[in-house]
Amino acid sequence: MEFPPEPNDLPKISILRGAAPDLSAATYCIQEESHTLGNALRWMLMKDPRVEFCGYSVPHPSEPKIHVRIQMYDGVSSLDALLQALQNLDDLYGAIDGAYKQSYNEGKFQRFDEQEEGDTPTLPSVLDNPQLQQQYAQDASSSKP
Amino acid sequence: MTMPNVGDLDDERRHVKLHHEHVSNVSSTEYPGVYPGEDHSWDLQYFKEKLVVQIQRLSGKSIELDIVGVDASIANALRRILMSEVPSIAIENVYVWNNTSVIHDEVFAHRVGLIPMAVDPRLLNMKGSEETPTDRDTIVFKLNVACKHRPKAPRGETDPEKLYINSNVYSRDLVWAPAGDQQTVFAEFPPRPSNDNILLAKLRPGQTLEMELHANKGIGMTHAKWSPVATATYRLLPHIVFRNPIPSHLCEKFRTCFSPGVIEVKDKSDGEKEVVVANPRLESMSREVYRHSEFDGMVELTRIRDFFLFSIESTGAYPPQDLLPESIRIMREKVRTLRRAAEALKQAPNEDEDMEG
Numbered sequence: 001m002e003f004p005p006e007p008n009d010l011p012k013i014s015i016l017r018g019a020a021p022d023l024s025a026a027t028y029c030i031q032e033e034s035h036t037l038g039n040a041l042r043w044m045l046m047k048d049p050r051v052e053f054c055g056y057s058v059p060h061p062s063e064p065k066i067h068v069r070i071q072m073y074d075g076v077s078s079l080d081a082l083l084q085a086l087q088n089l090d091d092l093y094g095a096i097d098g099a100y101k102q103s104y105n106e107g108k109f110q111r112f113d114e115q116e117e118g119d120t121p122t123l124p125s126v127l128d129n130p131q132l133q134q135q136y137a138q139d140a141s142s143s144k145p
Numbered sequence: 146m147t148m149p150n151v152g153d154l155d156d157e158r159r160h161v162k163l164h165h166e167h168v169s170n171v172s173s174t175e176y177p178g179v180y181p182g183e184d185h186s187w188d189l190q191y192f193k194e195k196l197v198v199q200i201q202r203l204s205g206k207s208i209e210l211d212i213v214g215v216d217a218s219i220a221n222a223l224r225r226i227l228m229s230e231v232p233s234i235a236i237e238n239v240y241v242w243n244n245t246s247v248i249h250d251e252v253f254a255h256r257v258g259l260i261p262m263a264v265d266p267r268l269l270n271m272k273g274s275e276e277t278p279t280d281r282d283t284i285v286f287k288l289n290v291a292c293k294h295r296p297k298a299p300r301g302e303t304d305p306e307k308l309y310i311n312s313n314v315y316s317r318d319l320v321w322a323p324a325g326d327q328q329t330v331f332a333e334f335p336p337r338p339s340n341d342n343i344l345l346a347k348l349r350p351g352q353t354l355e356m357e358l359h360a361n362k363g364i365g366m367t368h369a370k371w372s373p374v375a376t377a378t379y380r381l382l383p384h385i386v387f388r389n390p391i392p393s394h395l396c397e398k399f400r401t402c403f404s405p406g407v408i409e410v411k412d413k414s415d416g417e418k419e420v421v422v423a424n425p426r427l428e429s430m431s432r433e434v435y436r437h438s439e440f441d442g443m444v445e446l447t448r449i450r451d452f453f454l455f456s457i458e459s460t461g462a463y464p465p466q467d468l469l470p471e472s473i474r475i476m477r478e479k480v481r482t483l484r485r486a487a488e489a490l491k492q493a494p495n496e497d498e499d500m501e502g
Contacts (some may be wrong), residue, residue, distance in 0.1 A: 012486035030483060036225045037479050039218040047187040049177035079491050086484040090477055091189050092219065096212065097473045099198035103210070104466060109200040114207065118317075118342035120263040122205035123334055125464040136267045139330070 016067065025071040026078045034058065038066040044085040044092070050076050101127065151197050151213045151452065154384050160447035161381060165435050173216055173450060200466075207458040208465040211382075213451060220379055220453045226472040227377035229365040232271070233462035234264040234284065234336075236360045236370075243355035248346050256346075257288075257358060258370050260316050261339040261460035266373070268330055269362045280325025284336045284360040287320045292348035309350055317341035319358065336360070339461025374468065375458040381448035383407075383428035389443045393417040402434040426454065 010031050019026035030037070038056040045054040045068075053071040070078035103109070104127050115121075126132045152159075162169045177186045197213035212220055239254035248256070264284060272282035292311045305312040316338035323331070346354065365372030385407075391399045396418040400408040409423040430448070434440050459465040 011490075013483060013490055015490070033479070033483070034225075036222045036230070036476075037483070040222045040476075043216050043218040044187065046176045047185070049184075049186045079487065083484060083487055083491070086480050086487065088187050088189070089480045090484070092192060092215075093473050093477050093480070095189065095193050095196055096198060096215070096219075097470060097477075099193075099196055100200075100210070100469055100473075103198050103200045110202045112202060112204045114204045116340070118340045119206075120337055120339050120341070120461060122461075122464050123263060123265055125467050126267075127466055127470070139268055 022075050023077045023079050024075045027067050027069045028082065029065055029067055031065050033066050034064065035066075038068065040089060041068060041082075041085060044089050045070060045081060047088070048081050048085060050074070051078075051081055151211075152195065154382075154449055154452075155386065159449050159451060160384065160386070161450050163430060163432060163446040163448070165432070170450075203466060206461075206465060207456070208468070209457075210455050210469070212379075212453045212455060213449075215451060215453065217450070220455075222476055223469065223472045224377050224379060224455075226475050227374050227457060227468060228372055230475050231373045231463075231468065231471045232266045232362050232364050233371050233373040233460065234262045234266050234269060234360050234362055235368075236260065236262075236286070236358045237363065238278075238359040238361075240357040240359070241355075242357070243353050245352045246346050246348055246354055247352075253346060253354075257319075258368075260319075260343055260345075261462070262336065262360060263334070263339045263461040264331075264336040264360070265334070266362050266462055271363070272361045278359060278361075280327050282361060283324075284327070285322040285324060286336075286358040286360065287322050288314075288318060288354055288356050288358060289320075290314050290318055290348065291353040292350050294350050305347075305349075309348075312348055313344055314346040314348060314354060315341065316343035316345060318345070322357075373460055373462045373471075375460055377455075377457045377468075379453040379455045381450065382452035382454060383425045383430055384447045384449050385422050385425060385428070386445040386447055387443065388445060391420050391440070391443060393419075395439055396420050398437070399434065399440065402431075402437065402440070404429045404431070 012031055014029050015023070016027040016029055035058060038058065042054055042056045045051050050072055051070060052073045054069065056066055056068045058066050068082075070081060072078050072081060124132060126136070158175070161171055174180075175185045177184065179185065192214070195214040197211065199213075200208065200210045202209040236258050239250075239257060241250045241254070244250050244253065246253070269284070270282045272278060276282070290311050292309055295308060295310050298308045302308050319338060321336050323335075348354070363371035385403075396410045399420050400410050402408075404427045406424050406427045407422065408420050410418055411421055413419050430446060432446060434444055434446070455469075457465060457468050459468060463471065
């Protein structure tokens, strides 16, 4: 088996049988995802006061999919809560990214040397060279024939 | 050690407690509805105020940093992505024209696949397994090494290095063969292994290695050779809670119950001694202090649940400071892909409800 599996025709996200008609309780099947996204998403959904219950599982370790169960209070749609949680996760990682880059630019950390014999010099960082970022962006856009 | 405002470390809710033979209070409880009168629902502004990201140490190979104020699921996602989803370059296809060494073709091919490459993965595309290689997705190396007798080697010499030429084949013997516009794209930093002195094979006179090696971009999930990190780990900040003061005559013994540098013994003004925690980061959490009954009830060992000490070691594909931003970018890409799919699902709900049982 090729791993990770070649992209298949299954939809990225689908609703499993047995969901409430108003989607106030539903289990979502997400393809090509693992604990990486599952656990973070579960945490963010549990941070939503409209969510009564949220849990996730990887049904089988060799199937690259996760199940996310969401039950809502007051007949609210779980799909709306899911969309909101995804937006919040994006914001959260944006905040970490910003804080990291700020810490890097402030430069209040110890620099030390651990190069050993035969080591190739470290490649340049995009954090130091913003023009590299643009170059990468260009390379990415002009790369496919 | 720079320490910005990381909040109250003595807040019991932030403590993961270590006992003699078990650990308690492992999971966070700060969710809406758990504590009466407290909110705890997601608030970006509040999160930003509490969040601390502080780089501690940086070298050309590794980085150590603190992330304070996030849940384990958030930090763990970054760690998992660093190991298995941030792409790098590794040799994938080996075309052997001649191999008369004692190492079999397939063993040698596996071996060279594991050489870490100092090639910026952001400059290459992923190659589909059935696609023809192009200069945009494949870097070609040639390896042509033949072992010979060294002329005029002294009689009775036993050192193969002095007796033969090319008795050892090293990673530096890989020669990059630029294709297409690679000469300009990789002009400043030509593709090469992260270390020149990796031993690949040993040869004897008459033995030859002749092959072409194709390096592609891939991710660690497919094969660990594509993982851009040697290690990517985090641990929680150790925190020592004193329930009772340590008696003066036991201070020295108390100090030796911890890793060197964690506890310092200080003289007080009244001639007695006291212990202070000098650097909790160094503590190995051996729990040695629990083995001595004279310290019963005096001290509690804990870790701070939302205080992550990351340690990331690059294989050379990225400068270490670029690894975490890459993992964040990939995580946000995942989230956005799913968000687009979920929005489409909202437009056309239950389209494939019966696909799964």
